[in-house]
Amino acid sequence: MERSRYHAGPLHDLQRLEDDENTEDTSWEKYKLKELEKEIQNLTNLRDKLTWELEADPGKLLQRLLNGDREQNERELASLGAHQEACNAITAAKKSKVMHTVNLYRLSGTSIHQVKKNVVRLMFDTFNRGSFFETYYLELEGSKNLKVGSHTLPHFIPIKRIADQHLNVSLQLFAQTLMNLLNAFVARRQFIRDLQNHFLDHLEEEINCSQSCDFCYLSLIDFPGLEIPLRLQLMFSLDKCHPGQIKVKKLSKNDRDLTETENQILSSITKSLFAAQMPKITPVN
Known part of the structure; x- marks a missing residue:
């Protein structure tokens, strides 16, 4: 029986590399095959996690209570256990909403948090090839004229130059410029690691x-x-x-030309x- 063929995505790439492995045996193809297998396993784990969250969704209980008959709901909630279950569902729903909001901010790369009066903290979540890497922080002080406070950014990021150019002109451009530099650093580091594996022999x-x-x-x-x-x-x-x-x-030492x-x-x-x-x-x- 002929196996199913995929036309896009990690499963398509995995099948292509498996086909190539039959005709060309290289260390790089084997390395990429293992990387794709890891990616597929991560996607499988994510699917299982989302399936579990869907089945245990507290919103189902809340939706049933909101759409049900009022008298019937009052009878169900009369018992201590049912009342506690409804309270737990409400708490879980609030936490779930907060986590979804946090994840959306993370996907955008940069988020901002109030630390105290006249001090905000920018959080940069570096991202490359579908994975999060280090998170960096930078605090901004002041109200009208902002200035850079403490931070965890690498020393080679030219923060002062970027702040002088953008900070009090466009906060969005300031943050995006830093985010681009951080993601470029993570991408270069991964590229060099790939070179190490590729040329290993x-x-x-x-x-x-x-x-x-x-x-x-x-x-x-x-x-x-x-x-x-x-x-x-x-x-x-x-x-x-x-x-x-x-x-x-x-x-x-051989001086001959190539x-x-x-x-x-x-x-x-x-x-x-x-x-x-x-x-x-x-x-x-």
Whole structure:
């Protein structure tokens, strides 16, 4: 019996990678296959959680009481147990509404909370590839002329420059600029981790990078088609998740120029990296 085919989403990607695995055995394809299996498991867990919440929805009890006959409802609530059940349902419904509101704010990336008079706190929930990562905080002080107070943002985020440009002109633009920089940092960090896994069998050592992940280098050895070990230096802008510049350095004492085939392979690698994609590793016979 032929299995069902999916045309989009994680299940489609998983089937495609399973098909590819039969014809091409690469460490990167195996890594992506495992990542997709994890994503599908997360989606399955989320489905089960939502199903449970739906079945245990306190709103069902409240809806029945609101739509039912008044005298019948009063008789049902006359017992202590039924009255307590209704009170619990009301409390649970209020908590559920608050949590849904919080999640909606999280999905937007930035939320704001009053800390005390003339002090508000911005909360930045970083997000990448369907997952939340670190949450950063920044407090703003003042009423008319705002100024930055304490914060947990990384030291490489140019808060003062951004505040001077936007804070007292457009709070929304100020917050969005910071959010973009934080999400770009998280995306670069994940991209470099993907590079580490992708080139795992062809690295002389672990990929070295700066704290802001705007600079890293990887030393390639025994790469199919490249007889000379090479070092690739990747440089990023703080607001970008893909490199803006790539420098290549030969690690061998051999001064010969790269062959045409080696140049083609190197060009393919750098082209993929500029697009923040993983280069294809094809064994050379």
